Amino acid sequence: MRTPRSFRRRLRRATVVAGLTALLSTAATSATQAPATAGTDCVPAWTMLDAPASEGVVDVDVISRDNVRFSEQLEEGARSLRWNGRSLVENGPQVPVPPRTANLFQVGAGSFDATGGWSLVNLHGPYQPDGAGVLARLDGGRWTLTTAGASQSPETGPSWLVDVATVDSSQAWAVGRVEGPAGGALIQRWDGTQWTTADHPAARRASADLRSVKAVPGGGVWAAGLQKNEQTGSYQPMVLRHDGTAWADVALPDPGAEGMLYALDASGPDDVWVAGISGSQSSPKPLLLHWDGQSWATVPAPEPGPYGGDIFKLYAPAPGQLWALTNDSSMGVFHVQHWDGASWQEVKPQGEQPEAFGFIFYDVDGSGPDDVWVTGTSNRTVPSDIGYPQLLPRRLIAHLSCGSE
Template identity: 30%
Template sequence: MSLARSCRSVAVAAIVAATASANAGDCAVWQHHDVPTPHSRGLLYGVDTGPGGETWAVGRATVQLSMFAFDDEPFASRWDGAAWQTVPVPHPSPSAPGQREASFYDVAVLASDDVWAVGTYHTVGADGFPGFQTLAMHFDGTSWTHIPTPLTPIGGTGGFLNAVDAVAPDDVWAAGTRIAPDVPAINTTAVLLHWDGTAWTEIPDAPWFIDLNEIEDIRAFPGGVVWCAGHFGNAPGDNPWLARWDGHWTLFEGLPVPPGRNGLYAIDGPAPDDVWVVGQSLSPIGTVAVVLHWDGTSWSWDAPDVGGLVTISLLGVGVAPDGTVHVAGVWTNEPSPATPLPFLGRRRTGGAWDILETVTDGPESAWYRGLTVDDDCSAWVVGQQQPLLAAAVRLDGDTEPNPDIDGDGQVGFSDLLAVLSAWGPCSGCPADLDGDGLVGLIDLLIILSAWS
């Protein structure tokens, strides 16, 4: 899921998280996992889980060539069930080292040998001026291949692909924005592409408004139905852009959003008539989370009550097969400028939002954005953190704390002694029942509550 240009210039670091139910005891505890990136500098924009739990995350890595020379290169990492493993990506830019820039913004996983990643790369146009072009690459289980798109560059700037979603090997969709110098009063137009197993083709006549038009995220369904969410206006996030392609375009206007500047950044849903979209609404007093739901007939406002948070932006959404909705983003409790804090949304089950869920053992300053859901208790989230470090936090619904440390079939004094003897920093040890890298009071309470 993508929020491309809005976040391209923020800190170069990466964080991955997996989130689950907000109700204590429903799911397991947070677990930390390193995300190695080349030269330890990078950030992640998109994540996707395919069949069998095959999970990939993509973004960019920054390589420092000298004191003043840097290259940004597309970055991909695969979760092997125990750790994140970097999958090398050839740099698509023909520019000389020190002048190369490229990034992945989203990924779609069909299988371990059928992975699509999209983004942009820096090159020189037909007129000799440098600019950015759409990037689509495919991984076949062994290596990446750069697949051309039909977006012919006009001048130095071509466009960006912010989102990709795959229904089948011959039914893949990608979307973003392109320059439109041939349309009066338009800077960029929204673009939707389709892969039929052989080549990319552009879906014609995407709706557009004056100034900037950009698709940030898509959700594709069998039968050629694609939901698209984004924004248009003088600046990113000015007005919501929401449309559906099902053989013809339907543009949704008059959405139930607050007055002011509204941008949509992520979309997901289990069916074409059950779709969720999230974003932000800017006002003079702060930024409000936007959550809209489509029930097959109309859009309704359904944002969580976040209490006294001054600023909150939702940048990712994922919906489990049972209808549980996860949202992710960033928040602050101070007026701008303020340190961004990670927000791991709420979970919606049976028509109600549960309690607020945030990362307390993760980085103090972070953005969460790309999000993919396995089930109601397992969801990966990717983003970035400060300072320039890569990190990972995971909450896996398949792993519950086991207070029977000695494995004798009961929880008793020997388990209590195991906790007391390991008291303090002890990442990965059996007594670290809550998985926070520290054996302490919470682990002791887990033992006492399970005493038998």
């Protein structure tokens, strides 16, 4: 998942007044329904969970139907939440926030199993790196901050981690980039004791960048991102795969003159999806590729907006099914899209809301076709006496289910 930019950097945050009843109602069922699940009477529908003030839920990681973990960005610090199958509760002790960092502290992508896992954090805001990087570890019900290993080329610039994948308590992977003209893509491995930098083909490729990583049961570990074509100066999609022994490049279909990958997900080793953009960054088109275990195919992507668009998050619940979060370039309009194996349909987990509301989606995950979670921020703009509208953000957690939890 890509860590969202802080709203503090874009708009002055409003003071949220108590009793703001015009915002989203608690557990309001939306009008959008999904197709019935094959072989059952289930017709899943979306509900919105309670929405107190916050800067948004930036990550969701589904372990099972009754064990779902969320990372919520607060005005100062972060909060870990868990769905227990009946209600949303605070996930025990919280991520420690070092002194004098609370108003800059940011939480990002996370990955968990039944015993624990990892969240990426940034102590000094979205634009200031923390040296080699910092990760928050959940183990035995307690959170600790852990420093990432030194990059392969620390002399070229600081490093950034943007996604993490937990395999088990003794193994995890994190990906990102090393800044600087000689920097390359970064892969770190947790061996149960410490984080160290892993060797891989894109480590020394100038401007290479990994954006997403996924541990696929029975299929190794996959990572997706971009690399620069030194002859043309354009960016090209890049996928790497670890087969249990070493990382290797994965050959991809030709995306055209330019392309980048932002998202990756898989339901199994023969159902791997990667997505991002093709074309120029000024007028991008969504790019979607699928691996069936034998070869790659370019799959029709959701229609972009008038100024282009991208796919920045994927969830693959089963073969022939895909959820995608998309963004219309230059318009700041976010969409939730569903692929049924033949066509795309936009869904609105929030239902129909007044124009004063805006919805920013950050992450999507689930345990199957009829159990899907979408997280983000719901914003309401209100008039003010300071010359421009104030922004009232609240967390957004939407759940597609049959209502039997």
